[in-house]
Amino acid sequence: MISVNGVLVSAGEGGVCGERMMGGYRVWDPYRSKLAALWYLDKSTDLPADGVVLYLGAANGTTVSFVADYVEAVYAVEFAPRPMQDLLMVARKRKNIVPIFADAAQPERYAPLLEAVDLVYQDVAQPNQAEIAIRHLPFLHSEGKLILMLKTRSVDVRQSSESVFADACAELSDAGLCVMKAVWLLPYHGDHAAIVCERR
Amino acid sequence: MYWYGLSGDVSTDPADAAARLRAAKTDMSGYVPCDWCEAERLGLVKDRQEYLAAVRRAAIYLAEEGIAAVAQEKDAELLQMVRTLDEMDTVINLLSERLIEWYISVTPSFSRKYLGSGAGASRMVPMIGKKGTDLMKNIAREILSMSNARTGLMKAVSRKAVSVIPNMSVLTGGLVAARLVSRAGGLAAAARMPGSSMQVLGAEGALFSHIRAGTPAPKHGIVFQHRRVHNAPREVRGQVARVLASKLAIAARLDYFRGELDAEFAATANAKIDSLLEVGR
Numbered sequence: 262m263i264s265v266n267g268v269l270v271s272a273g274e275g276g277v278c279g280e281r282m283m284g285g286y287r288v289w290d291p292y293r294s295k296l297a298a299l300w301y302l303d304k305s306t307d308l309p310a311d312g313v314v315l316y317l318g319a320a321n322g323t324t325v326s327f328v329a330d331y332v333e334a335v336y337a338v339e340f341a342p343r344p345m346q347d348l349l350m351v352a353r354k355r356k357n358i359v360p361i362f363a364d365a366a367q368p369e370r371y372a373p374l375l376e377a378v379d380l381v382y383q384d385v386a387q388p389n390q391a392e393i394a395i396r397h398l399p400f401l402h403s404e405g406k407l408i409l410m411l412k413t414r415s416v417d418v419r420q421s422s423e424s425v426f427a428d429a430c431a432e433l434s435d436a437g438l439c440v441m442k443a444v445w446l447l448p449y450h451g452d453h454a455a456i457v458c459e460r461r
Numbered sequence: 462m463y464w465y466g467l468s469g470d471v472s473t474d475p476a477d478a479a480a481r482l483r484a485a486k487t488d489m490s491g492y493v494p495c496d497w498c499e500a501e502r503l504g505l506v507k508d509r510q511e512y513l514a515a516v517r518r519a520a521i522y523l524a525e526e527g528i529a530a531v532a533q534e535k536d537a538e539l540l541q542m543v544r545t546l547d548e549m550d551t552v553i554n555l556l557s558e559r560l561i562e563w564y565i566s567v568t569p570s571f572s573r574k575y576l577g578s579g580a581g582a583s584r585m586v587p588m589i590g591k592k593g594t595d596l597m598k599n600i601a602r603e604i605l606s607m608s609n610a611r612t613g614l615m616k617a618v619s620r621k622a623v624s625v626i627p628n629m630s631v632l633t634g635g636l637v638a639a640r641l642v643s644r645a646g647g648l649a650a651a652a653r654m655p656g657s658s659m660q661v662l663g664a665e666g667a668l669f670s671h672i673r674a675g676t677p678a679p680k681h682g683i684v685f686q687h688r689r690v691h692n693a694p695r696e697v698r699g700q701v702a703r704v705l706a707s708k709l710a711i712a713a714r715l716d717y718f719r720g721e722l723d724a725e726f727a728a729t730a731n732a733k734i735d736s737l738l739e740v741g742r
């Protein structure tokens with residue numbers, strides 16, 4: 262990851278989402294992007310340079326555009342039509358984003374488009390987030406990583422964030438993953454945990 | 462099968478790839494992700510760059526097609542129209558009330574008592590347009606012109622509802638039908654809704670306080686706006702709302718899956734509701 266005076270930046274064409282520029286670099290705001298927040302909390306966070314990323318829950322393409330600045334290609338999956346229009350706009354400007362208009366809960370629908378990836382990054386507001394992540398493991402290289410941004414409030418509002426988090430970790434472990442790191446994204450994002458996993 | 466096709470029938474054409482993906486039923490057990498080198502071996506692309514460009518073209522083609530299909534859904538515009546209408550109501554009411562308060566506060570001799578034909582906003586706003594200060598006159602004019610736009614929009618919503626959701630519209634009139642579909646979250650959602658949910662759409666507050674605290678259950682939500690419900694005698698009002706809602710649930714399915722008016726259904730449904738009102742009398 263590139264940082265200038267402790268500020269996380271990326272090298273790429275600016276003006277995607279009104280981000281600040283600093284010495285020709287795009288400033289990556291931790292309050293808007295969970296991946297940036299993860300980097301500020303754990304500086305060992307990295308993206309596979311020259312690797313391929315599968316990005317689930319791409320939304321408006323803000324984080325996607327930063328990820329695309331670092332890696333060779335991003336397959337970005339988004340289901341809602343309105344944010345997808347924004348994502349398409351971002352993809353037109355960046356030649357290494359493959360925007361996929363599909364439901365991340367149904368990988369069989371877009372599996373033919375995908376190739377094996379070095380990182381699965383997931384940020385979806387669904388109750389079965391761990392299950393969705395596990396269903397995308399066939400796309401992950403054997404040395405690949407999974408970063409799950411767990412939205413505990415989307416899983417169950419009646420349970421405490423901690424118990425939702427523990428359940429998700431257990432589910433991932435059962436699926437043959439090894440939880441390497443888990444970081445709560447406070448103060449940048451409330452009730453969000455970043456779970457970094459590797460294949461066992 | 463991958464996006465560029467099976468051996469024998471391969472191409473990187475976006476339209477072909479889109480057709481293949483629509484038809485694809487991929488079995489995820491034992492699935493092996495696509496290796497771009499295979500496309501190179503087949504002579505489809507020269508290098509990695511070209512592969513990415515081709516898959517990106519296909520994906521963008523599919524996405525644009527998908528978004529266009531969503532925008533084409535016939536209830537998409539109706540939903541936006543009816544929501545705009547409801548927002549306009551709120552805005553007009555807030556502004557008129559504020560303007561009237563303002564006028565009254567600087568007109569010490571004014572009282573709302575004993576005004577022959579009432580002192581509602583519909584009379585007060587035009588009156589302020591004539592008697593208020595210049596500033597008030599301007600604002601009154603804006604409110605009146607917004608009210609005109611609102612009336613036009615309301616008629617347009619009714620017309621649009623009659624063409625988009627004909628069966629629901631014939632039961633409750635276009636406006637109420639459109640509001641119901643809007644609150645349900647679209648025609649697809651309304652078509653999957655049981656009659657009992659349709660009956661209390663728009664009365665969620667009362668419904669959940671009933672479920673939580675055991676307060677009396679709501680008899681009607683948005684359906685109350687329909688004249689046969691709010692004009693019904695109290696004893697049969699809940700019954701009328703229930704029958705009407707269950708017919709509306711059927712009508713929503715007709716509208717979603719068939720899309721045209723079923724005159725026979727409409728006639729029997731309306732007759733059944735009217736017969737309840739007869740008994741009530």
